[in-house]
Amino acid sequence: MSHPLEAPLATLTRNFVELRTLGDAFVLATVVETEGSTYSKTGSQMLITAAAQLRGLLSGGCLEVDLLEHARTVLSSGTAHLASYDMRGEDDLLFGIGSGCEGAMRVLLQRVGPADDWQPMTQVARCVRERRAETIGLIVDGVAAGRCWWTGDGNAPWPEPAELMTARVAASRPQMVECQLGGAWTRIFIMPLTLPPQLLLCGAGADAVPLASFALSLGIAVTICDHRPALAMAARFPHCEVRRIASGQLADAVDLAQVDAAVVMSHHLPADLEYLRALAGCRGIAYVGLLGPAARRERLLADLGPLAVDLRERLRAPVGLDIGARTP
Numbered sequence: 001m002s003h004p005l006e007a008p009l010a011t012l013t014r015n016f017v018e019l020r021t022l023g024d025a026f027v028l029a030t031v032v033e034t035e036g037s038t039y040s041k042t043g044s045q046m047l048i049t050a051a052a053q054l055r056g057l058l059s060g061g062c063l064e065v066d067l068l069e070h071a072r073t074v075l076s077s078g079t080a081h082l083a084s085y086d087m088r089g090e091d092d093l094l095f096g097i098g099s100g101c102e103g104a105m106r107v108l109l110q111r112v113g114p115a116d117d118w119q120p121m122t123q124v125a126r127c128v129r130e131r132r133a134e135t136i137g138l139i140v141d142g143v144a145a146g147r148c149w150w151t152g153d154g155n156a157p158w159p160e161p162a163e164l165m166t167a168r169v170a171a172s173r174p175q176m177v178e179c180q181l182g183g184a185w186t187r188i189f190i191m192p193l194t195l196p197p198q199l200l201l202c203g204a205g206a207d208a209v210p211l212a213s214f215a216l217s218l219g220i221a222v223t224i225c226d227h228r229p230a231l232a233m234a235a236r237f238p239h240c241e242v243r244r245i246a247s248g249q250l251a252d253a254v255d256l257a258q259v260d261a262a263v264v265m266s267h268h269l270p271a272d273l274e275y276l277r278a279l280a281g282c283r284g285i286a287y288v289g290l291l292g293p294a295a296r297r298e299r300l301l302a303d304l305g306p307l308a309v310d311l312r313e314r315l316r317a318p319v320g321l322d323i324g325a326r327t328p
Contacts, residue, residue, distance in 0.1 A: 008045065008056075010196035010219045013125040014239055015047050015055040016112075020121075024050050025113020027071040028121060031058055032140055032189040033176060036088055036103035043174035043191050048109075050075055058107060062087075070109050080110040080146035108138070108189070110146030119155045120148040127193055128221075131258050137168045140176070140187040157182075164188055196221040200259045202250065202275040203266030203291075204231035204242070211263065212237050223259075225250060227271060247274035256282040263289035263319055269296075273303055280304060280311035289319035 019026050027048040031040050039059040046056030048071040054064055063085055070083050086104040112121050120136055127134040137149040139156060147156040149168070154160060160168075164179045171190045178185050199215050201208050204226035212222045222240040225247075226232040232244035245253040247266070256278065262285055264275045272290070279288050288311065290297055297317035301308040 008219055009124065009128050009193060010221050012045055012056065013128045016121045016125055019047065019049060020118055025075060025111050026050060027074050027109050028112045029058060029067055030108045030138065031105060032108050033106040034103060038103035038105045067107065067109065074109045074111050078111050078115065080108060082140060083107045083109060108140055108146065117155065123150050124193060128195060131195060133195065135168050135171050135190060135192045137164055138189040138191060140189050142184065142186050197260040198223065198258050200254060200262040202262060202264045205265065205267055208265060209236060212240050223254060225254065226266065247271035250275055250278040257284055259285050261285065261287040265291040273300055276300055276304060276311060277307060280307040283310060286314060287316060288314050290315060290317035291319050293318060
């Protein structure tokens with residue numbers, strides 16, 4: 001599998017799940033159009049809480065103050081709002097700060113809460129959790145702004161037009177289209193969901209904790225496997241999927257076809273051998289890291305026998321890049 005080096009949905013959906021638990025509506029802000037140079041591109045999203053807390057950024061802070069004001073109105077009215085910002089030209093003084101970004105951006109703000117059945121974030125979170133590809137069709141204009149269609153369903157007041165469904169299913173990047181809804185031409189923002197890359201950590205020792213944390217901060221989804229009950233505990237790895245399994249059961253316990261990168265780091269030679277045996281048979285995992293020195297790598301590869309041929313070109317051992325560090 002392959003992914004662009006942009007993985008916002010893991011962080012976005014984690015924030016959504018947390019805010020939904022609190023029970024209060026919030027605002028979802030989506031960049032639906034850009035021109036020129038902008039901090040965020042189409043499809044970028046952030047959440048704004050009723051307490052004016054920002055979960056994400058759409059600019060370097062230039063626009064967020066104004067977005068907060070619009071968010072208050074959207075929360076109280078329940079009506080979506082399309083905010084436009086034009087930062088082009090030498091005389092631009094955006095809110096008195098002169099951003100000089102030389103671009104324009106339009107941001108749709110919509111309420112997400114119990115009255116809205118928490119959509120479309122419920123559908124987005126479901127697709128991320130199930131690792132299911134999806135493309136959302138988001139109404140930008142009119143009384144139904146903020147309503148959506150997705151595969152087989154939606155919360156728009158009209159059935160999805162056939163031509164829109166065709167365009168939505170075929171879309172490989174965010175784009176704006178127009179179609180007739182309720183007798184009027186309306187803009188629809190088509191937004192394919194970019195699923196987070198999947199990192200598999202084979203080993204749940206002390207050094208796996210910061211690695212998992214770093215990966216999460218980059219928007220990567222993390223699965224951790226270990227055979228030791230004292231280590232394979234969800235409390236040690238917040239927001240990660242933690243599985244306690246025997247090392248020889250990796251291929252049965254994890255869908256390796258969904259994994260983009262793996263790091264073998266159990267510090268237990270027999271366990272690492274079994275993990276590598278399973279990973280060698282899954283050529284779709286382009287990066288396999290192995291913790292430990294070169295001599296340990298060669299011993300494990302020798303024990304793998306013919307399987308080592310399929311693994312060696314994908315194996316990074318010692319794991320990571322040589323940046324001159326003295327400690328892990």
